[in-house]
Amino acid sequence: MALNSKSEDMFDVILLADDRFHIEGYREGYEEGTRQGLTEGRNHGGSHGAKLSLEVSFYYGFALTWKCLLQNSTEVKTQKKLKTLETLLALLQSFPYDDAQYENLQEDITKTRAKFRQVCSLLNVLTDFREFVGTAGGLSF
Structure with missing residues (x-):
């Protein structure tokens, strides 16, 4: 009877090998x-x-460049441009650069992009700068 038990164990090992290999x-x-x-x-x-x-x-x-260019002007229209530039700079400075899991990143970058477009409109400057920033095709202005 020991022979039968031994052959059943070998048979089980062979049959269960497929399951074992599948799990591993x-x-x-x-x-x-x-x-x-x-x-x-x-x-x-x-x-x-x-x-x-x-x-x-x-x-x-x-924004910093345009602020420097316009800061000595006394024109009323220029003051509005400077105020909008300051708002853009404030948005950029409030970004949480050290927080990789910042939850409002999409909202904040959308606000920043909108403010940038507003500044460009006030300055009468095109908003498509891809040719100036090289191969950074991922930029979306």
């Missing part, structure tokens, strides 16, 4: 997928963060 393969695939997902997520987030940073930096430099 799933676990290994899940772990590898998690590693790759984290790597791709970091790369994707870094890339989009860099594009957004480039855009915000451009707005900031643009």
Whole structure:
């Protein structure tokens, strides 16, 4: 009877091998997928963060330059332009640059883009600057 028990154990091992390999393969695939997902997520987030940073930096430099150019003018229209530039600068300076999980990022960047377009309209300047910022095709003005 020992022979029969031994052959049944071998038979069980062979039959259960498929299940065991399936479970081990799933676990290994899940772990590898998690590693790759984290790597791709970091790369994707870094890339989009860099594009957004480039855009915000451009707005900031643009606003500072125009503020310097207009600050000594005494014209009434220029004062309105300066006030709008100050509002844009305040929006840019209030960005939480250190908070990677800032919940209102989309709202704030939408407000900033709208304010930038308003400033460009007041200054009678085109809002499409892609040719001036090189290959940063991710910018949306």
